[in-house]
Amino acid sequence: MNLLKEKILKEGIVLEERILKVDHFVNQQIDIKILRYIGQAFAKGFKNQGITKILTIEASGIAFAIATAYEMDDLTVVFAKKDMTAFGSDDYHTEVYSFTKQRSYRVAIDKRFIEPGDKILIIDDFLAHGNAVLGLAELVKQAKASVVGVGIVIEKTFQNGKAKVEAAGYPVHSLARICSLKNNQVHFDE
Ligand code: G4P
Numbered sequence: 001m002n003l004l005k006e007k008i009l010k011e012g013i014v015l016e017e018r019i020l021k022v023d024h025f026v027n028q029q030i031d032i033k034i035l036r037y038i039g040q041a042f043a044k045g046f047k048n049q050g051i052t053k054i055l056t057i058e059a060s061g062i063a064f065a066i067a068t069a070y071e072m073d074d075l076t077v078v079f080a081k082k083d084m085t086a087f088g089s090d091d092y093h094t095e096v097y098s099f100t101k102q103r104s105y106r107v108a109i110d111k112r113f114i115e116p117g118d119k120i121l122i123i124d125d126f127l128a129h130g131n132a133v134l135g136l137a138e139l140v141k142q143a144k145a146s147v148v149g150v151g152i153v154i155e156k157t158f159q160n161g162k163a164k165v166e167a168a169g170y171p172v173h174s175l176a177r178i179c180s181l182k183n184n185q186v187h188f189d190e
Pocket of ligand 1: 018019020021022027057058059060061097098099100101125126127128129130131132133156161
């Protein structure tokens with residue numbers, strides 16, 4: 001079992017058989033040993049693919065994107081912003097529906113930060129229904145750049161995010177794959 005899965009079993013808290021709370025090392029506090037492990041694992045998983053930039057979304061994806069960038073020859077990290085008050089012709093933007101939060105929000109990136117031809121690695125903390133990742137991929141498309149792959153720290157395979165993202169043509173590499181949170185217990189796919 002890898003470091004990340006051990007940490008999930010030790011400190012993750014399951015809510016309503018559907019949500020995994022990981023505030024101890026993902027959403028509020030960062031464990032640097034786990035962070036380094038995650039950065040190294042993504043760098044290994046996506047090596048030699050000509051990636052030019054890493055893209056994530058605020059807030060929790062940022063730390064993992066940076067850890068990965070350190071391990072991939074100091075690639076630049078860009079993070080999409082949520083719910084900016086003014087969107088305009090200087091931004092690529094789209095709408096994302098969150099099943100977890102049951103609301104839509106807008107995501108945007110200033111056009112200066114993704115260039116046509118960029119080969120983008122998307123990194124995020126969770127993959128549930130895939131909407132956040134597909135929203136980011138839409139911004140990349142608007143910029144006439146391409147998504148090389150998607151790195152996910154924790155995937156909930158009992159929701160259908162990976163199938164949706166891969167059907168759109170983007171390979172997904174997840175470091176911990178959770179197949180069930182039934183009876184408030186974490187079960188991994190493998
Ligand atoms: P999707 O993007 O895969 O479709 O998932 P969804 O809309 O349902 O998720 C929206 C938000 O909820 C995302 O955070 C996502 O990381 C988070 N999330 C989904 N499932 C879980 C879970 O089981 N545990 C935790 N801790 N978070 C989950 P966000 O709105 O982007 O917020 P932030 O944490 O990055 O600030």
